[in-house]
Amino acid sequence: MPAPAIAHINRIGTALPPNDVHEAFVDFVGGLIKDRRDQLIFKRLVGRSAIDHRWSFFTPVKDPDGFTADAEGFYRPGAFPSTAKRMARFAATAPGLAEQAIAGLGLSAVELQGITHLVVASCTGMTAPGIDQILVQRLGLNPGVERTHVGFMGCYAAVNSLRLAHHFVRSDPSARVLVVNLELCSLHFQETGELESLLAMLLFGDGCAAALVTADAHGIALTDFRAATIADSADAITWGVGDQGFDMVLSGRVPAILQQALAGPAGVDLLHGRSPDEYGVWAVHGGGRAILDAVETGLGIGQGALNWSREVLRECGNMSSATIMFVLQRIMAGIGTSVPRGVPGFAVAFGPGLAAESFRFETVGV
Structure with missing residues (x-):
């Protein structure tokens, strides 16, 4: 087959x-x-x-x-x-x-x-x-x-x-x-x-x-997807329909919750049991500076690995679901120059739940 x-x-x-x-x-x-x-x-x-x-x-x-x-x-x-x-x-x-x-x-x-x-x-x-x-x-x-x-x-x-x-x-x-x-x-x-x-x-x-x-073999190959929900954190991020727009609750505890979770079993599971060193490219949703710092510390990522995410955050802020795509666009633009071909990558974004949604990918290029 x-x-x-x-x-x-x-x-x-x-x-x-x-x-x-x-x-x-x-x-x-x-x-x-x-x-x-x-x-x-x-x-x-x-x-x-x-x-x-x-x-x-x-x-x-x-x-x-x-x-x-x-x-x-x-x-x-x-x-x-x-x-x-x-x-x-x-x-x-x-x-x-x-x-x-x-x-x-x-x-x-x-x-x-x-x-x-x-x-x-x-x-x-x-x-x-x-x-x-x-x-x-x-x-x-x-x-x-x-x-x-x-x-x-x-x-x-x-x-x-x-x-x-x-x-x-x-x-x-x-x-x-x-x-x-x-x-x-x-x-x-x-x-x-x-x-x-x-x-x-x-x-x-x-x-x-x-x-x-x-299925055309160029750009970024999507390997597989994995999700994780962090226990006892459902109230950390909420998004409800109010009379004057949508009401967001974004607790100041979110970075600490993420850092602790990613340093434990949730992080190991999201990374498929691999060491962070085995991933050469990182596309992390830039939810805020503190979020990126928490991911960097919780997963033990090397300094500078989240530069694409930090650039998008600086130039555009947090655009909710669109943000990680802006990061991936920058990574794609660098394939073959600043980003080697054939490198395994990891992408992750966070939201209500509190949950993490992730996928592994590989840089293919043109």
Whole structure:
């Protein structure tokens, strides 16, 4: 019996909205925090965040007299938008960002027509007809394309999306899977003076990634997938639908929980019992500087191994499910130069559960 086909990420395209909102957010939040001690803590942690830029469709305002976060007043103190208004904005802007990311794949009209499966993941917006159906129409995909939506899984949804593509290709070597990770995190800014919530919001920005996954043997070969749920940590990361957007709880305990878990049996299992030294390339979801530090320490990874993740965090912030795809794009771009061919790699992302979703891969190149 022939061996199953091996799925490869052949191409990755990415897209960001036009506005860098990081500094404007920091300035705006400075006006929301009333407690002097909390102001000092926030300022100190901003400096330690290792984030320089985050992107959004909102145009930031720096005029303190109006005290709005954006030019149109979508975020105005005392009148933050309802969830319905935020979802309307998602429906209006998200498809265009997805189209930009897909355009970055450089697929011809004939190649787009050849797409057999479409997987769209997002935890920051909902609309029906879905983004998948909208993209089928706008891109001229075969209307019979098999569509799957991965919803509300959080930052590790990209791994789940790639796992689906992996199984599609293994079951049908002729499958050509388009995977889209689309997140507009800036739609869920909350009006609060609570320091922990504001520090969580400090991390997130918007972004989209698209990937072509097929049996064609170039790019990154997907080896296998593995998941781990950390016991007694379900409340560490939560993501619920509120009246004014989606409410996130991101406990300050998350880095310590991850570090301890990864240093123990969970880490051994995720790494398939191998030593970290046996992996030459690392693609870790940049959930925040403290998260990357925890992974580095918990797994005993050599210094500098997470540089791609740290670069994406610095330049884009945490884009939820899209983040790890931005990291993989940088790794792919370096194959044959800064990244040797034939090197085993390990990828992992974290999210509600508290859970880790991972996969092993190999750098193949062109």
